[in-house]
Amino acid sequence: MRMKQTGSEILLESLHREGVDVFFGLPGGVVLPLYDALYSSGVRHLLVRHEQAAAFAADGYARATGKVGVCLGTSGPGATNLITALTSAMMDSIPVVALTGQVPLHLIGKDAFQECDTIGISMPSTKRSFLVRSAADIPEIMHQAFKTAVSGRPGPVLVDLPKNVLMESGETTYLNERGMEKKECIREWTDADLERAADLVLDSRRAVFYAGGGVIASQAWDELRELAELTKIPVTTTLMGLGGFPSDHRLSLGMLGMHGSYATNQSICNCDLLIAVGARFDDRVTGRLKDFSTLSKKIHIDVDPSEINKNVRIDVALVGDARQTLRALISAIQRQTDQAPAPAARQQWLQRIESWRGEHPLTYDKYGHAMKPQYVIETLCRHAAEDAIVSVDVGQHQMWTAQFWKFRQPRTWLSSSGLGSMGYGFPAAMGAQLAFPDRQVIAFVGDGGFQMTLNDLATVAQYRVPVKIAIINNRALGMVRQWQEIFFEKRYCDIDLSYAPNFAKLADSYGIRGVRVDHRADVEDAVRDLLSDREPGLIDFWVDPAENVYPIVPPGASLAEMVVEPPRVLLEEEALDDLWAV
Amino acid sequence: MLTILVVHVENHPGVLNRVASLFRRRGFNIESLAVGRTEKPGFSRMTIVVDTDEGGATRLEANLYKLVEVLQVDNLTSAAALCRDLAIIKVNLKPESRRELLELARDLGARVLRETSEYLMLEATETEDKIDSLVERLSGYGILEMARTGRVAMRY
Numbered sequence: 063m064r065m066k067q068t069g070s071e072i073l074l075e076s077l078h079r080e081g082v083d084v085f086f087g088l089p090g091g092v093v094l095p096l097y098d099a100l101y102s103s104g105v106r107h108l109l110v111r112h113e114q115a116a117a118f119a120a121d122g123y124a125r126a127t128g129k130v131g132v133c134l135g136t137s138g139p140g141a142t143n144l145i146t147a148l149t150s151a152m153m154d155s156i157p158v159v160a161l162t163g164q165v166p167l168h169l170i171g172k173d174a175f176q177e178c179d180t181i182g183i184s185m186p187s188t189k190r191s192f193l194v195r196s197a198a199d200i201p202e203i204m205h206q207a208f209k210t211a212v213s214g215r216p217g218p219v220l221v222d223l224p225k226n227v228l229m230e231s232g233e234t235t236y237l238n239e240r241g242m243e244k245k246e247c248i249r250e251w252t253d254a255d256l257e258r259a260a261d262l263v264l265d266s267r268r269a270v271f272y273a274g275g276g277v278i279a280s281q282a283w284d285e286l287r288e289l290a291e292l293t294k295i296p297v298t299t300t301l302m303g304l305g306g307f308p309s310d311h312r313l314s315l316g317m318l319g320m321h322g323s324y325a326t327n328q329s330i331c332n333c334d335l336l337i338a339v340g341a342r343f344d345d346r347v348t349g350r351l352k353d354f355s356t357l358s359k360k361i362h363i364d365v366d367p368s369e370i371n372k373n374v375r376i377d378v379a380l381v382g383d384a385r386q387t388l389r390a391l392i393s394a395i396q397r398q399t400d401q402a403p404a405p406a407a408r409q410q411w412l413q414r415i416e417s418w419r420g421e422h423p424l425t426y427d428k429y430g431h432a433m434k435p436q437y438v439i440e441t442l443c444r445h446a447a448e449d450a451i452v453s454v455d456v457g458q459h460q461m462w463t464a465q466f467w468k469f470r471q472p473r474t475w476l477s478s479s480g481l482g483s484m485g486y487g488f489p490a491a492m493g494a495q496l497a498f499p500d501r502q503v504i505a506f507v508g509d510g511g512f513q514m515t516l517n518d519l520a521t522v523a524q525y526r527v528p529v530k531i532a533i534i535n536n537r538a539l540g541m542v543r544q545w546q547e548i549f550f551e552k553r554y555c556d557i558d559l560s561y562a563p564n565f566a567k568l569a570d571s572y573g574i575r576g577v578r579v580d581h582r583a584d585v586e587d588a589v590r591d592l593l594s595d596r597e598p599g600l601i602d603f604w605v606d607p608a609e610n611v612y613p614i615v616p617p618g619a620s621l622a623e624m625v626v627e628p629p630r631v632l633l634e635e636e637a638l639d640d641l642w643a644v
Numbered sequence: 645m646l647t648i649l650v651v652h653v654e655n656h657p658g659v660l661n662r663v664a665s666l667f668r669r670r671g672f673n674i675e676s677l678a679v680g681r682t683e684k685p686g687f688s689r690m691t692i693v694v695d696t697d698e699g700g701a702t703r704l705e706a707n708l709y710k711l712v713e714v715l716q717v718d719n720l721t722s723a724a725a726l727c728r729d730l731a732i733i734k735v736n737l738k739p740e741s742r743r744e745l746l747e748l749a750r751d752l753g754a755r756v757l758r759e760t761s762e763y764l765m766l767e768a769t770e771t772e773d774k775i776d777s778l779v780e781r782l783s784g785y786g787i788l789e790m791a792r793t794g795r796v797a798m799r800y
Contacts, residue, residue: 181658185665190712210712368706371699 090136117147122490153480197232275302276340485514676794736786
């Protein structure tokens with residue numbers, strides 16, 4: 063059916079047809095026609111207080127649902143404020159569509175008011191970006207934008223909308239399926255590749271699964287679990303992969319890498335087969351590359367062929383969707399279970415990992431007087447619902463949450479992992495809460511990161527978004543302080559955040575119940591109270607400021623050289639040299 | 645090792661920027677780049693020469709495919725293919741060396757485009773190394789100006 067509508071109406075109709083129920087944004091000059099159309103439209107829009115929060119909220123929405131999150135900013139500063147969050151979504155392969163206003167087409171290139179080269183700026187931070195030149199093109203472009211965001215390796219897409227395009231009338235046709243078949247570089251594995259992989263798995267005695275965000279993106283968690291149980295091979299996940307395998311499973315090794323547990327990293331160092339699924343051998347995972355898992359053969363399952371052999375030499379690459387590939391691998395292995403190694407070998411390997419765990423368990427001072435941040439996180443985890451979504455900012459509290467939260471379900475973990483963008487945790491929680499109004503959403507934030515986006519307390523108060531904010535307050539940029547302590551001889555420079563607002567009172571002033579907790583003994587009650595209602599709430603936990611994240615693989619060191627506990631262990635010369643390169 | 649990639653792209657604004665950005669972002673230095681229209685309207689063909697090894701070429705190829713505008717990437721490095729560079733060269737002309745220059749041009753496959761009292765304008769469409777040797781031979785006479793296209797390549 064052909065209809066005559068304005069560009070703004072076409073855009074909102076397109077959003078509706080793509081299944082968008084809510085989006086996040088902040089109006090400005092050139093997007094006024096769009097907000098005018100929004101006035102009488104059914105699409106829900108949340109007014110944020112900074113565009114960065116809009117894009118982080120879209121990202122949180124996307125991680126929690128698997129659907130595309132949508133955000134909007136006006137031209138110029140509105141667009142540039144989105145970029146940090148889009149870069150984060152790009153690094154973590156999160157499907158987000160960003161809409162930006164642009165000056166009218168005839169003013170582009172004339173340095174008009176609030177003009178900027180949004181397409182140019184967004185290029186490295188998005189999978190694709192579009193400049194719309196005519197209202198009639200909007201349905202087609204929006205369809206492509208949504209499709210691009212979720213297809214293959216997901217990621218953010220930007221659509222730049224000049225004001226005249228939003229205002230002009232256009233005749234257009236909406237089609238739900240446009241059949242715009244684009245090439246996909248999926249050089250799928252052959253049966254021979256699959257057999258080789260299956261043989262490696264069956265021949266292995268000390269294998270480990272290394273699962274990343276791709277397991278979440280392709281919804282491969284059931285297949286991963288099935289294969290792990292079938293083969294009795296333990297599973298470690300990256301920061302992005304948390305939730306992809308249940309924490310309390312007997313084959314779960316938790317997180318690996320810089321702040322992974324000793325047992326997990328030892329298993330990586332000693333395994334004879336490493337099976338990477340939707341993971342990208344990030345430097346925080348591998349430590350010093352030349353010493354990374356040197357005894358193992360490697361299978362790499364990934365949808366993105368450009369990841370194969372990027373950092374680590376792969377023996378068998380299976381390029382394709384993780385879920386389908388794991389499913390095929392399960393079948394291939396089931397066909398030849400008679401060749402499986404004696405269960406004794408597998409059992410011995412699990413016992414060896416168990417003994418490493420016994421040597422250096424992941425723990426902290428649980429019984430002392432001080433209120434340890436890990437204790438706060440564990441207490442919240444104990445009281446949280448089974449399907450609670452947990453969002454984190456970046457820094458020490460992020461690592462403690464990754465270490466001590468019990469992940470029971472996929473898509474319950476929101477973290478700016480690759481880019482490591484402070485200010486993420488709170489707005490992302492807001493986005494996830496909009497997707498799931500009835501679930502608990504808990505945002506762990508540091509006192510540093512929270513101060514980057516706390517202005518959106520107003521948004522949460524305005525729309526009564528019932529997120530629960532737990533500030534792990536150590537009065538410092540904690541992770542930076544930790545590095546200065548360990549690697550820079552305690553020369554503390556510009557990490558002191560003791561000059562900060564009273565967060566509980568600040569929350570109160572926004573109309574959100576805020577509480578401050580100073581003593582370990584009060585944590586339990588405060589947490590119970592926080593989670594008891596369906597209103598936004600905040601607790602400012604003044605935790606032990608001296609607590610550090612352990613264990614740690616020093617930058618440039620190998621996983622085998624991890625420092626299990628304080629005090630500082632002297633690094634090798636080479637590791638120190640590498641430190642400066644990181 | 646010099647790697648030759650032929651990249652078929654949609655002819656949209658910004659495509660060249662995306663391709664060039666990709667090379668920069670992934671740390672590859674482009675030795676030469678030639679872009680032009682193809683037999684299919686709306687599509688361009690890029691011949692990109694880049695100094696990298698086989699692994700680097702594979703990663704570049706995979707990364708190129710991630711650009712939505714890229715339709716096909718063909719690695720011609722070790723394929724049977726025809727490679728050509730085009731050079732236009734202005735050489736200083738002195739009456740006493742005119743005959744010698746014209747002979748040299750003919751021997752090395754260069755065509756005379758124009759002759760004035762000051763210079764000889766030559767065109768050569770040849771493989772890169774043949775043009776290199778032409779340039780070397782001409783340099784003794786004084787090259788006033790030179791333009792080269794970079795390599796274009798096609799499979800046999």
